[in-house]
Amino acid sequence: MNNTTTIPGITKGFPPLKILIIVLILGGLGLFPFISGNRFYISLINEMMIYGLLAMSLDVLLGYTGSLSFMHNAYLGISAYVVGLFLIHISPTSLWLACFAGIIFTSLVALPVGWVQVRTGGLAFALLTMAFGMMFHTIVWKWYGVTGGDDGLMGMPNPDIHLFGWNLGSSGDPVAIYLFTLVIAAICFFLTRRIINSPFGAVLEAIRENEDRASFVGINVRRYKLLGWMLACMLASIAGALFILYKGYIGPSTMSAFAGAGVLMMVLLGGMGSLWGAFVGAAIFIYIQDYISTMTEHWEIFLGLVVIFLVLFLPTGFVGLGDHLKRFRKG
Amino acid sequence: MEELLCTENLCRRFGGVMATNRVCFSVNKHGLTSIIGPNGAGKTTFINIVTGKIPVSSGKILFKGQDITNKPTHELVKMGICRTFQINSIFENLSVFENLRIARQAKSGGSLRIFSSKQSLKAVTEKTWAMIERLGLKELAARPAKNLAYGDQRVLEVAIAMAGDPKILFLDEPTAGMSPAETRHISKLIKELASEISVVLVEHDMDMVMSISDKITVLQYGCTIAEGTPEEIQNNQQVREAYLGKEE
Numbered sequence: 001m002n003n004t005t006t007i008p009g010i011t012k013g014f015p016p017l018k019i020l021i022i023v024l025i026l027g028g029l030g031l032f033p034f035i036s037g038n039r040f041y042i043s044l045i046n047e048m049m050i051y052g053l054l055a056m057s058l059d060v061l062l063g064y065t066g067s068l069s070f071m072h073n074a075y076l077g078i079s080a081y082v083v084g085l086f087l088i089h090i091s092p093t094s095l096w097l098a099c100f101a102g103i104i105f106t107s108l109v110a111l112p113v114g115w116v117q118v119r120t121g122g123l124a125f126a127l128l129t130m131a132f133g134m135m136f137h138t139i140v141w142k143w144y145g146v147t148g149g150d151d152g153l154m155g156m157p158n159p160d161i162h163l164f165g166w167n168l169g170s171s172g173d174p175v176a177i178y179l180f181t182l183v184i185a186a187i188c189f190f191l192t193r194r195i196i197n198s199p200f201g202a203v204l205e206a207i208r209e210n211e212d213r214a215s216f217v218g219i220n221v222r223r224y225k226l227l228g229w230m231l232a233c234m235l236a237s238i239a240g241a242l243f244i245l246y247k248g249y250i251g252p253s254t255m256s257a258f259a260g261a262g263v264l265m266m267v268l269l270g271g272m273g274s275l276w277g278a279f280v281g282a283a284i285f286i287y288i289q290d291y292i293s294t295m296t297e298h299w300e301i302f303l304g305l306v307v308i309f310l311v312l313f314l315p316t317g318f319v320g321l322g323d324h325l326k327r328f329r330k331g
Numbered sequence: 332m333e334e335l336l337c338t339e340n341l342c343r344r345f346g347g348v349m350a351t352n353r354v355c356f357s358v359n360k361h362g363l364t365s366i367i368g369p370n371g372a373g374k375t376t377f378i379n380i381v382t383g384k385i386p387v388s389s390g391k392i393l394f395k396g397q398d399i400t401n402k403p404t405h406e407l408v409k410m411g412i413c414r415t416f417q418i419n420s421i422f423e424n425l426s427v428f429e430n431l432r433i434a435r436q437a438k439s440g441g442s443l444r445i446f447s448s449k450q451s452l453k454a455v456t457e458k459t460w461a462m463i464e465r466l467g468l469k470e471l472a473a474r475p476a477k478n479l480a481y482g483d484q485r486v487l488e489v490a491i492a493m494a495g496d497p498k499i500l501f502l503d504e505p506t507a508g509m510s511p512a513e514t515r516h517i518s519k520l521i522k523e524l525a526s527e528i529s530v531v532l533v534e535h536d537m538d539m540v541m542s543i544s545d546k547i548t549v550l551q552y553g554c555t556i557a558e559g560t561p562e563e564i565q566n567n568q569q570v571r572e573a574y575l576g577k578e579e
Binding site (some may be wrong): 202209 | 408409414423424425428433443444447457
């Protein structure tokens with residue numbers, strides 16, 4: 001096997017079993033709204049996918065570049081507001097244009113923030129993400145004339161969703177936005193996976209492992225950390241565009257520090273450094289939030305217990321469950 | 332012989348302490364230069380300054396006649412100034428192969444390719460394999476670096492620095508914590524390397540220093556107190572005093 005062009009530990013393409021699992025999951029999710037028709041679950045899964053995408057974007061930072069962002073939801077929020085404002089004030093039907101505006105505006109905000117953040121390391125970086133996030137939260141909260149302040153952004157139009165020449169229907173239709181979310185999230189997942197396995201992704205992993213050594217093999221650490229940050233913020237902005245189309249509304253609480261901690265919890269629940277784990281983590285988190293909150297409004301207590309359990313017994317998250325069980329069986 | 336790197340009156344101050352005090356140091360394109368001195372003499376600080384880890388307080392560093400004072404580390408590495416650390420600094424959770432592959436990739440470029448696979452950098456992969464075979468790490472290639480025995484990690488530490496095709500390589504106590512057999516192995520490796528490139532060695536093992544060095548520089552309290560061939564250093568009165576204290 002040792003010819004000189006193979007890299008140990010990497011298999012080219014997908015093994016058949018993986019392809020089967022991927023097809024089953026995507027197919028199942030794709031067919032779900034036509035089989036079930038239960039609007040509640042369609043909507044719930046839709047939210048899981050959007051937050052899964054956001055959690056995955058945080059995993060790019062946390063699991064691959066090794067930088068912690070406490071308030072990654074801020075970039076979802078900024079994008080959601082921009083997409084909403086674009087549709088309300090500029091053109092109520094140009095969905096794609098609005099989404100691009102959201103992504104580009106969010107990137108323009110994230111660039112100087114990232115530039116400052118990568119000049120610090122470790123805890124200082126993490127605290128700065130929090131400081132900037134809270135600043136954005138406050139701006140959105142107080143800027144009543146533009147953002148609607150506490151009331152949130154109202155009067156969102158429901159543009160038709162055109163995808164690959166198909167008209168899926170109005171964004172107000174739960175099935176249309178569900179399918180749109182599924183396709184976009186899947187595309188983002190596979191693209192990100194590709195990026196992570198590229199030479200660029202290898203640089204990010206080297207930085208996660210050992211920043212000092214990375215710079216002593218000739219890597220411009222700040223530059224690549226900034227690029228990793230920008231990638232993560234762009235993915236979050238895509239999630240933001242989906243979010244406002246799905247909800248038809250956004251308020252400042254989506255951008256709060258509390259919500260930011262939730263995103264971090266999703267990544268930890270699922271397990272860092274796998275990308276798909278983030279989707280699993282988001283699904284578990286949102287399910288718990290939804291299920292428990294029907295019984296008590298103090299659902300955070302239960303979630304807290306789950307996190308404590310996880311930290312103590314399954315620090316690698318859901319992703320590490322398989323390895324854990326294997327070891328358990330062997331004794 | 333042509334001069335590759337030299338420092339002019341290099342100083343580094345930590346508060347009131349001169350950790351490096353007007354050091355003038357030069358090395359040629361080939362050969363092995365050792366830096367020795369008692370604990371706290373400023374050997375590691377000197378390496379840290381020259382390789383860009385900490386900034387210079389005053390003075391100049393020239394590489395091939397070009398001023399490189401206070402340039403960022405990654406630029407110095409690209410010019411061919413590489414180093415190893417006294418305490419292992421490797422990519423622990425990456426495979427041995429990936430440890431060397433990323434060093435090779437950083438040197439030869441392609442890191443901005445975001446949509447192609449790692450295999451697309453064929454030259455990088457081939458060179459990494461060649462290096463793995465030369466160092467006898469083939470069996471360990473797929474293992475995470477953190478699972479290696481300490482001695483093998485030490486070899487990997489040197490190998491990562493070598494993967495960047497250095498013109499000058501600074502080795503900060505490469506044999507620290509190694510067995511006598513491992514020390515012999517690594518000193519042979521260093522000697523071979525010194526016939527191709529310039530190697531600067533900081534080392535406490537005097538037998539090794541005296542037997543393989545072409546030139547020795549002795550530091551004490553941040554100052555150069557002697558310079559010369561191993562014989563000259565062994566017979567130098569000031570050096571003896573620095574290590575053993577003055578005879579009363």
